[in-house]
Amino acid sequence: MAPSIDERGSSGIKTRILIVSDTHGAGPSPTPTLPNHKRTPFHTPLPKVDVLLHCGDMTMVGHLEEYQNTLDWLSEIDAELKLVIAGNHDISLDEEYWHRKGHKMQRLKEPNPDLPRLAKEMLNGEEARKIGVRYLEEGVHEFVLKSGAKLRVYASPYQPEFCDWAFPYFRHEDRFNPPEHVPPTASPIAENPIPDFPAIDVLMTHGPPFGRLDRTHRHESVGCEHLLRAARRCRPRLHAFGHIHEGWGVDRVVWRGEPGGPVDGEWQNHVEKAEAIPVDANKMFEEKGVYVDVSSDAGDRELVFGKETLMVNASVMTVRYQPLQGPWVVDLDLDRA
Template sequence: MTSSTSALPSYVKSRFLILSDTHSALPSTSPSNNVAFRSPLPEADVVLHCGDLTMVGQLHEYEKALVMLSNIKAELKLVIAGNHDITLDEEYYDRKGMYMHRLKEKDERITRQAREMWTGEQARKAGVTYLDEGVHSFVLKSGAKLRVYASPYQPEFCDWAFPYFRNQDRYNPPHLATPGAVPIAQNAVPDFPAIDVMMTHGPPIGRRDETRRNEHVGCEHLLRAARRCRPRLHCFGHIHEGWGAERVRWKNFDDEDKDIGGKWEEWIESAEWIETDEKKMVEEGAVFLDLSRDGDGEKELVFGKETLMVNASIMSVRYKPWQGPWVVDLDLERDGKGEFAEPLSPCSTNP
């Protein structure tokens, strides 16, 4: 007997495992190693890896990252590159790859081989979907519809891969770009309510982006785009010491006021840092947070008003894989096919 989709809830509780900046590290398998990043990693509906899979984009490093991802139990595993994954940025590697890999002559094959690893048979066997910059949509077996904006880029940082200059707005269309910035968006972030999850390698300014020198190094243009998009979740890494999460509540603005002025601090009504218990995180192998309607102890996240910002860098500032992944429960809209939805069907993609 089949139930009608009209009798089903309009939302589906979905679990996300979020991690970033693993830099070729594998989860610890030692029972005496008192760290949260250990095997097995928690199960989830969707894995989100926000880049820096490697230290310097060598093929053997990608192999280790694929092994790690293949061992996670999840229906959908989404991956973007980061500034250390230099062979996935062909333009950058053509310019600086020989120096970064200490080569005497250019290896013309490595960027092609790297991309094939993440988009070909190896990735498929690991259950991994590699995302280029742009919008990607999926339908889970539960009937949940997931709409993702992905981008591996971040402001130029010590001349590593996927860079843009700070005066360049990569995320907003020209008519909504930061005043005074040079608009360069090829795949601009869509307006609310088109996106559930933003996956970027770098953080937006002021949101888990503070270095050990107390400098905010995130991107103002990215925060502007996130405020316009208002996703349920914005996850990233890049700044290892920024690990953690906060619940951002946006100030109201009219449709005619998307070209918001003023200082970026004025765009946010409140930002509540998520308190973490390190002992509990180590015991459970992650930080667990339930912001769904059925959540116990936390208020339901209000889509369009709030965004959970997560810096999920596994590596510490000293490149030790000691920081835990995040496991977040959120409600997603039902696709309309209910429990009979086709699993992992890509509805649209603009790479």
């Protein structure tokens, strides 16, 4: 049986976070079995939590009705705060991209030039706020929960250019580090760089860092080296992302060196070790998610802030766009506001 949300940790405030990504227009199934007779852990009702994170790709191609469908199923989630970012498929939220190519991707004969504005207004509107949804654009955001916990989030929808979809940057461009942390082989383009440790509790990006839950079905690592370097410098308690459906899973990462130390440019040198969290498929199906406790209640499994980061690829869809991968439910301690 899943533990209760009301159990609070002793050193800090225990906070339960539900993480999903890449739902692509689909909400939780009303039944545990899909029309193709496959069992899905992504079915109603999803677990009660303090905070929900949706790490992008709410839609297939950024239509307004897809965003509305996302708001409809998010309204059914029992969570005080629901944080949402865009992904590369949410093309109408990237205004520059949409005006360049979005209307072609949507196959519209008469594109509506107001679509990017309407999409953002929907996600920032009264209906969204009433159900606890906060749409986050790139940068730092802070929240205080009813429990008294302080939640500090860095959000970004950007990822390395991927088949010319939305929110792209080139691989030689570093979007996440200030110039003094950019190697000579890269070009600094950060408008809102990720801050240093200990400024952030949760790093919330659409794309993964390089070498961490980023392998495609062709066995290629396609994450971002610059994001990995920034994550090591930032050392959040939790780094949640999606984008690479095949990368679904959780790694408990131990960083090399101490916070504030030098961060060289070689991706192999950032991580001291990483432990993959095992998954019991039957238990995931029964509990509608995979539970990971790294709070003070976990004893010697408590996460060491500044030394470790729990990295979560929460893509619900498989590579064949079937919702067969469960949400992740993470218990961790946050500081009191």
